[in-house]
Amino acid sequence: MTSSVMDRLWAVVPAGGAGTRLWPLSRAASPKFLLDLTDSGRTLLQSTVDRLTPLVGDRVVVVTGAAHEEAVRAQLPGVERVVAEPSPRDSMAAIGLAAAQLELEDPEALIGSFAADHVITDPEAFAACLTEAAEVAATGLLVTIGIEPTHAATGFGYIRGGASVPGFATAELVSEFVEKPDAERAEAYVRSGEYRWNGGMFLVRATTLLDLLAENHPDLAAGLREIAGDPSLLAERWPTLTKIAIDHAVAEPAAVAGKVAMVPGPFGWEDIGDFSALAEMTPSGASGVKVIGDESLVLAQDASCLVVPAAGRTIAVIGLEDVVVVDTGDALLVTSYARAQEVKAVVDRLKATGRTDLT
Amino acid sequence: MTSSVMDRLWAVVPAGGAGTRLWPLSRAASPKFLLDLTDSGRTLLQSTVDRLTPLVGDRVVVVTGAAHEEAVRAQLPGVERVVAEPSPRDSMAAIGLAAAQLELEDPEALIGSFAADHVITDPEAFAACLTEAAEVAATGLLVTIGIEPTHAATGFGYIRGGASVPGFATAELVSEFVEKPDAERAEAYVRSGEYRWNGGMFLVRATTLLDLLAENHPDLAAGLREIAGDPSLLAERWPTLTKIAIDHAVAEPAAVAGKVAMVPGPFGWEDIGDFSALAEMTPSGASGVKVIGDESLVLAQDASCLVVPAAGRTIAVIGLEDVVVVDTGDALLVTSYARAQEVKAVVDRLKATGRTDLT
Numbered sequence: 001m002t003s004s005v006m007d008r009l010w011a012v013v014p015a016g017g018a019g020t021r022l023w024p025l026s027r028a029a030s031p032k033f034l035l036d037l038t039d040s041g042r043t044l045l046q047s048t049v050d051r052l053t054p055l056v057g058d059r060v061v062v063v064t065g066a067a068h069e070e071a072v073r074a075q076l077p078g079v080e081r082v083v084a085e086p087s088p089r090d091s092m093a094a095i096g097l098a099a100a101q102l103e104l105e106d107p108e109a110l111i112g113s114f115a116a117d118h119v120i121t122d123p124e125a126f127a128a129c130l131t132e133a134a135e136v137a138a139t140g141l142l143v144t145i146g147i148e149p150t151h152a153a154t155g156f157g158y159i160r161g162g163a164s165v166p167g168f169a170t171a172e173l174v175s176e177f178v179e180k181p182d183a184e185r186a187e188a189y190v191r192s193g194e195y196r197w198n199g200g201m202f203l204v205r206a207t208t209l210l211d212l213l214a215e216n217h218p219d220l221a222a223g224l225r226e227i228a229g230d231p232s233l234l235a236e237r238w239p240t241l242t243k244i245a246i247d248h249a250v251a252e253p254a255a256v257a258g259k260v261a262m263v264p265g266p267f268g269w270e271d272i273g274d275f276s277a278l279a280e281m282t283p284s285g286a287s288g289v290k291v292i293g294d295e296s297l298v299l300a301q302d303a304s305c306l307v308v309p310a311a312g313r314t315i316a317v318i319g320l321e322d323v324v325v326v327d328t329g330d331a332l333l334v335t336s337y338a339r340a341q342e343v344k345a346v347v348d349r350l351k352a353t354g355r356t357d358l359t
Numbered sequence: 360m361t362s363s364v365m366d367r368l369w370a371v372v373p374a375g376g377a378g379t380r381l382w383p384l385s386r387a388a389s390p391k392f393l394l395d396l397t398d399s400g401r402t403l404l405q406s407t408v409d410r411l412t413p414l415v416g417d418r419v420v421v422v423t424g425a426a427h428e429e430a431v432r433a434q435l436p437g438v439e440r441v442v443a444e445p446s447p448r449d450s451m452a453a454i455g456l457a458a459a460q461l462e463l464e465d466p467e468a469l470i471g472s473f474a475a476d477h478v479i480t481d482p483e484a485f486a487a488c489l490t491e492a493a494e495v496a497a498t499g500l501l502v503t504i505g506i507e508p509t510h511a512a513t514g515f516g517y518i519r520g521g522a523s524v525p526g527f528a529t530a531e532l533v534s535e536f537v538e539k540p541d542a543e544r545a546e547a548y549v550r551s552g553e554y555r556w557n558g559g560m561f562l563v564r565a566t567t568l569l570d571l572l573a574e575n576h577p578d579l580a581a582g583l584r585e586i587a588g589d590p591s592l593l594a595e596r597w598p599t600l601t602k603i604a605i606d607h608a609v610a611e612p613a614a615v616a617g618k619v620a621m622v623p624g625p626f627g628w629e630d631i632g633d634f635s636a637l638a639e640m641t642p643s644g645a646s647g648v649k650v651i652g653d654e655s656l657v658l659a660q661d662a663s664c665l666v667v668p669a670a671g672r673t674i675a676v677i678g679l680e681d682v683v684v685v686d687t688g689d690a691l692l693v694t695s696y697a698r699a700q701e702v703k704a705v706v707d708r709l710k711a712t713g714r715t716d717l718t
Contacts, residue, residue, distance in 0.1 A: 024673075024675075299705050299708060299709070301701060301704060301705060302698075302701075313688075313689055313690055313691055314689065314690040314691070314709075314714075314717055315690070315691045315692075315693070316383075316690070316691070316692045316693070316694075316702075316705045317693045317694070318692075318693070318694035318695075318698050318701050318702065318704075318705060319694055319695055319697065319698030319701060320682070320693065320694065320695055320698075323679070323682075323693065325691070325693050327691055329672075330672055330673065331672055331673040331674070331675070332672055332673070332674045332675070332684070332686055332691070333674075333675045333677075334674070334675070334676045334677075334679065334682065334684050334693055335675075335676070335677035335678055335679065336677075336678055336679055338678065339661075339677050339678030339679075342660060342661075342677050342678060343675075343677065345660060345677075346658050346660060346675045346677060349658060350658070350673075355673075358673055
């Protein structure tokens, strides 16, 4: 059964979101997913496709904004299917359009949706998890991947598991999706051991996804299927589609109806939300500092820091603890690990003053 | 008496020293005195001459390294006498050569020596102090200016005053010069109330200076007088001159002999030794941060900092206290006020690795 199910699995990669908290590295024109944040020689988008290719071959669809289509194609010469959204309509429309197109080609098609800007450190565990998740999805359930919480994060939604899905090793039915909690509730969720992070990965039959969508948002489901049937409608119909996240549109109501399963994902998952998260996953180099880029440009003296010398200039850091220095051609950021979240506020200030050249 | 004495006073400005602790602003090619560190629109050298001109008119001699002659002339179009040293031979040779030249032109010439990279905040008090000091110098004493200590600095020499000089308002005979003390001794000096900082300013008859020098270093005094008499000897004789600071060569032995007076200088004096000292004298701008340069380039959020946006790039500083950010075209420094002294060590490391392009 395994091989035939995996042969029907398509990877859908929605590549959107600017990653504002990673300014000045990430900009509207060079969003997070186009950057090599792990200093691996591959961008987050390329790494995402790299880890999917052994599982799905060339059955990869990337959905991105029209502004980034060219950059996405340049980074992924092996991926033929790049769907360019005329404008951002949130994740349901992006993933749903790919599902509607694939459903036409193969009524039995399965899709897995994987964000273009997450980091996964154990690709073998990822492959094993996906294989089980695809098999569960083939039975007609919407399957989400549950990430073991490493701390009481307030930046992710949580999933509460429940009864096992009969016949599968680890899958459980999902009893509840909960939105990003406050610190106290996050603490309680993690302490209970019953909750996992919602990593935003879904596996589901293309037709199941659209049918579930049709139950709650019939216009959106119909619109997506219409565009898939006649691509010439895209420019005209796309802007009229409901802007909604896939979690709200489908996963939450389907969970209430007992149609969502969760497979635990024990594969080392990181959503690089800000420079503090990036520092945490970046190893210290010979000089004792964490450098994304050319380490020879950084002179550190009694300093613990994350330094990104993206402008090619020499950077000296002396006597500072847990400090972030990000150097680009036209903008420089200096902050601390503890305050890295606040980068967004600076970007908002720049936007408010019309500095589109810098954002 | 005042006017005639001041009419014979020449200002000698030795313009040397790289200011290594102010890297990456100051470099071998752009030393501290050529920089506008006070953000006043005038460099330290220009400000030095600006405050002397009302006192001495065009009787200004700048002594600088051959490598900086062109830059000095460009910054000081009104100063005709710029003496270029073929190589650095310390302050006694630099000031002594100017003294020997002036002595030939006017046997009664007085010289005042003023470093090119100090900041003085009260020019009127400076003028009053200099007027008394010149009058004392005209009597044949070597006169030094004593700076009221504001803290137990270990980076300056100290001067101990003694008996008043009869006939003058504030001048005292100097009983002792002491070298840069350790912290404990500095504390004791300041507590005693008997010591002042040696600000490195001397006023003396040109002939007196050279005669005092001849008592302890006859070859050096003779060499300087020979070169003054025949400038064609400069290139050949200069490298053979003893390399010694004016304090050691003349001031210390003359003090022992009772030939040195001190006039207190209550005019707000700063030797900008490092970025911490620069931060202390830089007022906070509208954004609450201290900016040397274009304040509109700096976005600070809950940060106390000194920022030098010398590369014209936008700089965001978030949630940091007492941090120094100095941004230049090819190098960036991030440190704290408390560790600003250690910039020198980084420059030494760069020099050790042959990075003359950066130092």
